[in-house]
Amino acid sequence: MSFAAMPDADLDEMLGGFPVLADQPRVLEDLPGGLTNRNVKVTTPTGVYVARCCDTSTSLLAIDRDVEYENSRAAEEAGVGAPVVDYRPDLGILLIGFVPGHTLSDDDFDRPGVIAKVAAGCRTLHEGPRFGNDFDMFEIQPRYLKTALDNGFRIPSDYDAYAGQFSDIRAALAGDEASVPCNNDLLAANFVEDGDHVWLIDYEYSGNNDPCFELGNVWRECRLSLDQLEELVTCYHGRAERRSIARARLQGTVSQYGWTLWGCIQNGSSPLDFDFWEWGMERYERAVEEFRGPDFTRLLDDVRTPDRRRTS
Template identity: 50%
Template structure:
């Protein structure tokens, strides 16, 4: 269905003068800013690969409502699954970049936004990165999508990390789980978090590890992030965050493989995106410090 037809079937946006502007950056949606006399809105139109990617649109809608209630997400105006569309309020502000996330001055602001979300209403589903990997790997194998060289060789190490993390699990909070720089908006005062496709209750160390991945933080930068989040330096949390960041790189490689094989509606080099993350994961899997990280993650501070 063409975008004008979708908009015509959304009561909030039909029957009034409007301007439509495509927004860049979406990797699983086509996203548009729609301006009417009544206000400005963002319409997210799905590309249709939801099941393949482990996306539950009902859960995304519920998480978007919860994030808005926590004061960190955009207001939700309409949810139309029959049209494959979600309508939220347009938040004025500037999209973050990797450089913004590496700026020490922004560290407290990012931590505040994460903690507001994590202290908000719980989400309707949990997020399990290891379960998601099993789902993705099954699809890749079944459909014959590409895998990077020796990907499967690291599965036993990933399983060992999972067992290590389970020894000291300390509960879950509502997490975004996909904090790319483009999902963080700066309105000049507060930071807001958008796009809740992968949102679910999760270990906050996964949130911090993913964030560190996406902004390219070195180990000392990750340590500052974790220390700011918890209010003091906790060695086991730092180690846990590094391990979950490693697993995130490893698993999102499969996400990229699926997108590379199945998504022809978005002009993006998914394979190169995933390969870059895989190469970073391999360097950590093969590094000399992995065993000590796992020991640190289970010991008392």
């Protein structure tokens, strides 16, 4: 039985096997989101937790839950991840502390100061302990494509028509950016605003990566404007950098081209009642818009051109 269909009584019995939850009355409340796992808020008289429950019987997306656990601990050490309480790989449950605050929506990025907080949160994670694995969409996308084709899953009919532009971006970005620990999946709901602090949650796709992928993915997943992308990159670096802005924009396009296939795989395999095809096509349309846009060639040139540094 998958966690999605599991009755609360059965899940509650499983949660009783965690020492911190044993012999305590528990109130379970499903949290929104979670397209590859079930997130359940667990309230007890002595603490509030979140149980991240995943079906360990499926592996088409190649999510490594042991890596998620280790990277969640590293994010906690960095100061932006929720406290890691316990992990039961045999049950497929990661238990973390519930972080209070306001879960962001796309509209929140229009509020003054939010983009600066998000940039600071990303920078704090990126300056923290390195993760135990790497994440590179240029390597993941071909694996996703093979999975989709091998299983006969539906993909956009003209998907391969943009393989050349994808390769052009890879060539332009290659070899000149150090990797840092990245979440890699920062949609708005994975930010929790707590005063001047922002928590970054959900590390199932985490890994060491180009920091510009993180920023570009935020731009696209949170539906920011190009002006907001520039503000995000400027806040992150502390100065406006034409090359870094172009790099983040291209990496944002890379993310959307790759996540398109994630949606296709989920559309063909997930038991959840969710329109994964529409989800994937939204990202595909964003990628195609950039591939075919008037700025594409200029962005490739910009990332190859170092920014001029002021000298005193």
